[in-house]
Amino acid sequence: MNVRPYLLIVVICSLFLIQGRAGPLDPPHGRIGTPGGSSREFTTSGRALPFKGFGKDLNTVDGLQIIGSDTVDFGKYPARERKVANFMVKNSSKTTIKIGRIYKTCVCATAKCDKSELKPGQLASIEIVILPNSIYGNYSKPTYFENTDVNNRFLGVTVKGTAVPLVEIAPCDFVYAGRIETGREWKSSFDLTATEAGVRLGQPEVKCDYPVEITFIPISGQNKCQHKLDIKLCPIATSCDFQCSVIIPVLFPTNQPALSIGIAGKIGIEMIAFPGTFRMVVSTNDIIRSFNLRVLGDTAKVLDPGQLKLPDEKGFSCKVEQAGDGKTIDAVATFTPEFVSEVLEQGKKELYFSIPGIASARVVCLAVQPCL
Secondary structure: OOOHHHHHHHHHHHHHHHOOOOOOOOOOOOEEEOOOOOEEEOEEOOEEOOOEOOOEOHHHOOOEEEEOOOEEEEEEEEOOOOEEEEEEEEEOOOOOEEEEEEEEOOOOEEEEEOOOEEOOOOEEEEEEEEOOOOOOEEEEEEEEEEEOOOOOOEEEEEEEEEEEOOEEEEOOOEEEEEEEOOOOOEEEEEEEEEOOOOOEEOOOEEEEOOOEEEEEEEOOOOOOOEEEEEEEEOOOOOOEEEEEEEEEOEEEOOOOOOEEEEEEEEEOOEEEEEOOEEEEEOOOOOEEEEEEEEEOOOOOOOOOHHHOEOOOOOOEEEEEEEOOOOOOEEEEEEEOHHHHHHHHHHOOEEEEEEEOOEEEEEEEEEEEOOOO
């Protein structure tokens, strides 16, 4: 066997490798990782190229892009402070990009862009404001700017932080009591602790359609203002919805909103919706959902569609009729794009359907964030 031709091929290939020429499967330039976290840089003609990745220059991406980070972290701060985040965006394409609707995911924020369109190479400023006393605890809230960049239809920026309330309420400032039997009382307790020195609270005011007893006791020996609130719902003989709010004024510091503790529940027999949760994607078209209303735990109870009271919500409509079983109610709901956008901003929206003498049914509406 004559091996000379094969040796000649090996020599030629070696010469190509020594000269640093990339083969057809090699990246033409850029940086690739090597074991241990280091990197090596491909060169051509002895000169390093300014590209990173497999031939992609991240600094010259076409389209609408954010200059710097797309997230601002406010850290831990008093919730009564106003927080502002600013972002810069650039049109790196060769065509004009128009800014459309802004999709917020929290009513705690305002959002704006100082330009409605960006010409090639033009910059724009985005401002996101977290309003005082509008959100508490840890949060991360994205905002989306719809635009005509086909590769990035929804430009997203995020603000996050930990907003510390002036007064912490434990276990929480809203309690769902669930279903309470008729003729039985219900009790709960809340601990209120100031997070700043010098806080003073006034006497609570109760807003409730049913008899409620409360006690509001200051706890002595504490460096910071601390109170204990006990609440008792007196027995009720009829089936109904139960809602109660306790409003506690803040005497100092001044010009602060009152504290609010909410309690809700069902008393006696209860109507339910099936399904009880709707997840809807933000769209330019109406969204239609069907569901059934029935009495929980009472298959003999007949619901009359003529007695049904529908939610009074803008962007929502509903058609109802007696179901085929002659007892429950079939419903078809229509949601407009404006309604779904509002749900996205608020996080969720609850719709209540009621009939006299029965605790109401609840439908929870959730909106899915647009795809990026």
